[in-house]
Amino acid sequence: MNILMCQRVGGAWGYITDSIINALRDKGHKVQRWDGHLESWYEFNPDLYVGCSGHRQPIPAKHNAKIAIHVNPYGPVNLKGINESDDAIRWTLNQKPDVVFGYGQEEDRILWSYWTKRHGIPWVPLPTAGDKTLYKLIDTPKSYDIVYLGGRWPYKALSIDAFLVPVLKESSNYKLHGWGDWQPGLCSGILAEDQTAIFLNSGKVGPCISEKHTHEYGIDIPERAFKVALCGALVVHDPVVQIKRMIPSALVASNADQFKEYCLLYTKPDKEEERKTIAMKQREEVLAAHTYHHRVAAVFKQIGFEEEAERMILV
Numbered sequence: 001m002n003i004l005m006c007q008r009v010g011g012a013w014g015y016i017t018d019s020i021i022n023a024l025r026d027k028g029h030k031v032q033r034w035d036g037h038l039e040s041w042y043e044f045n046p047d048l049y050v051g052c053s054g055h056r057q058p059i060p061a062k063h064n065a066k067i068a069i070h071v072n073p074y075g076p077v078n079l080k081g082i083n084e085s086d087d088a089i090r091w092t093l094n095q096k097p098d099v100v101f102g103y104g105q106e107e108d109r110i111l112w113s114y115w116t117k118r119h120g121i122p123w124v125p126l127p128t129a130g131d132k133t134l135y136k137l138i139d140t141p142k143s144y145d146i147v148y149l150g151g152r153w154p155y156k157a158l159s160i161d162a163f164l165v166p167v168l169k170e171s172s173n174y175k176l177h178g179w180g181d182w183q184p185g186l187c188s189g190i191l192a193e194d195q196t197a198i199f200l201n202s203g204k205v206g207p208c209i210s211e212k213h214t215h216e217y218g219i220d221i222p223e224r225a226f227k228v229a230l231c232g233a234l235v236v237h238d239p240v241v242q243i244k245r246m247i248p249s250a251l252v253a254s255n256a257d258q259f260k261e262y263c264l265l266y267t268k269p270d271k272e273e274e275r276k277t278i279a280m281k282q283r284e285e286v287l288a289a290h291t292y293h294h295r296v297a298a299v300f301k302q303i304g305f306e307e308e309a310e311r312m313i314l315v
Helices: 012-026 038-044 086-094 106-112 154-170 193-201 212-217 224-230 242-246 256-265 269-289 292-302 306-312
Strands: 002-005 030-033 048-052 066-070 099-102 123-125 144-152 174-180 203-208 234-237
Touching: 002 012, 002 038, 012 030, 012 048, 012 292, 099 106, 099 292, 106 123, 123 292, 144 154, 144 193, 154 174, 154 203, 154 212, 154 256, 193 203, 193 224, 203 224, 203 256, 203 269, 224 234, 224 269, 234 256, 234 269, 292 306
Parallel strands: 002 030, 002 048, 048 066, 066 099, 099 123, 144 174, 144 203, 203 234
Antiparallel strands: none
16 A cells, blocks of 8 residues: 655654554555655555644645544543643544544543544554564673663653662663763763664663653553563563553563662573563563554554555564
8 A cells, every 4th residue: 555654753753653664664565754745645646644633734635545643632531731732633623534543552542532422533542562673682792781762851850760760870780872861970872773772682671661641641651661572671661550461571660669679680690581581471472462563453454454454463
């Protein structure tokens, strides 16, 4: 099929759509990002356009494509600062999408329920996942006990300072790459994208940190856990119970002390065989159900591309 993806933007949505594109191309679909011009739309003649309410493009009024749009929660629960804006709701409705999707799981449907109950638009859960075309096992030494890749800013620092920093302060062999306002001496700077899989493979344990609203509501889970698992490092996650439903073998801590205990315990030499066993189980669980191939298949199925949905998840 011909699939147009919305413009490339910074932040998580940019990386997530890169991974969706990788999954689609891996299965032979022709995919390109749309520049927003009508001429290029009609020249490409898409079967499907994937857009985003937060990064709006002028979808042509006349087209033959199916339309799938990423949206934020819009339902009876007031998620301050997270719920969809009125302007974005109006824009999305004007595009007449065949389906909308968001970073939640099936049990989070109520948070997006107004899209369907008020406007009759099906909502598909599309939590983050792992890009198996990029993140895979690499034959490289486990040079570090702890590896972490990510940004730090005031909101995210609430979790990072409580959960991750105490681990780093007690580890004598860690490596952290990232961006933002990291404390002096902790971060080794930004890592090139083509080095991320190698870097994650070089660690025994990959601590996974999420933001306060993810702790509270279980939505908007960062990709980190899936990347870490695919690269064979051990996933130790902060208190997000939904992770256990997705990766049952993940070590999910209930508090900061337990998080530090898990991280440091599995760097010890006498725990190495157990660490390997759990890490490989985590990897298998991600490959079985939580890659972007699976996420694309869910959207395909909802909009009637049944055969393509099945083909997306064939090994």
